[in-house]
Amino acid sequence: MKFGVITFPGSNCDRDVVYVTRDILKRPTHRIWHEDSDLGDIDVVVIPGGFSYGDYLRCGAVAQFSPAMRSAVDFANKGGLVLGICNGFQILTEVGLLPGALMRNRDMRFICDRTPLKVERTALTWTSNYTQGQVVTIPIAHGEGCYYADTDTLKSLEDNQQVVFRYSSSDGTVDNNNNPNGSLNNIAGICNKTGNVLGMMPHPERAADTRLGGTDGLALFESVLQSALSVA
Numbered sequence: 001m002k003f004g005v006i007t008f009p010g011s012n013c014d015r016d017v018v019y020v021t022r023d024i025l026k027r028p029t030h031r032i033w034h035e036d037s038d039l040g041d042i043d044v045v046v047i048p049g050g051f052s053y054g055d056y057l058r059c060g061a062v063a064q065f066s067p068a069m070r071s072a073v074d075f076a077n078k079g080g081l082v083l084g085i086c087n088g089f090q091i092l093t094e095v096g097l098l099p100g101a102l103m104r105n106r107d108m109r110f111i112c113d114r115t116p117l118k119v120e121r122t123a124l125t126w127t128s129n130y131t132q133g134q135v136v137t138i139p140i141a142h143g144e145g146c147y148y149a150d151t152d153t154l155k156s157l158e159d160n161q162q163v164v165f166r167y168s169s170s171d172g173t174v175d176n177n178n179n180p181n182g183s184l185n186n187i188a189g190i191c192n193k194t195g196n197v198l199g200m201m202p203h204p205e206r207a208a209d210t211r212l213g214g215t216d217g218l219a220l221f222e223s224v225l226q227s228a229l230s231v232a
């Protein structure tokens with residue numbers, strides 16, 4: 001399984017993802033500059049966190065027009081696996097691969113923390129190595145992470161089981177006291193209807209090495225590898 005990681009001016013988590021896929025998981029990893037429309041021979045595109053194009057206008061608004069993102073949209077529409085982390089999730093909503101929007105955090109402040117997340121769906125390429133309802137601890141770092149969607153969209157996300165991660169307490173309680181940024185329904189990550197596109201505000205790549213304080217995020221990348229093995 002080969003990974004491709006897009007870098008925009010202002011990305012700051014691209015190397016962290018490369019460290020996980022190339023150095024920890026030992027998988028071929030191709031770095032894709034935002035001006036490249038050729039993604040190369042890859043199986044998974046990762047859109048990393050950061051402040052693409054300085055977060056001007058709003059997070060992800062400019063990145064949606066980059067040649068690499070236009071190719072990533074084609075790739076996703078053909079069934080390719082696309083993961084957007086934090087700024088990557090914001091970009092995925094901007095290009096329309098995922099519904100809804102990420103707005104300013106409820107308290108209007110940038111949050112940098114570690115937060116418990118409840119895994120809501122494991123019948124997915126991205127999460128098969130977790131258990132249903134498992135609570136994992138993953139870092140968050142964002143100013144615009146408050147997930148919003150209109151009532152119909154929210155209902156359809158819930159009905160189709162597209163909510164993959166929710167902010168929770170460490171015992172798995174999902175409520176307003178355990179919602180760092182005010183996201184509707186405590187949504188921390190969603191997938192598209194077909195499940196090949198996942199966007200999440202927390203950073204699994206920052207929880208993939210014991211030296212960084214935890215490995216709860218590594219299972220996400222291992223799930224993807226597992227799915228490739230079971231298909232092969």
Ligand SMILES: N[C@@H](CCC(=O)O)C(=O)O
Pocket residue numbers: 013048049050051052055059085086087088141142143144145
């Ligand atoms: N630019 C984003 C996210 C930062 C990141 O991706 O780590 C924000 O402040 O909301």
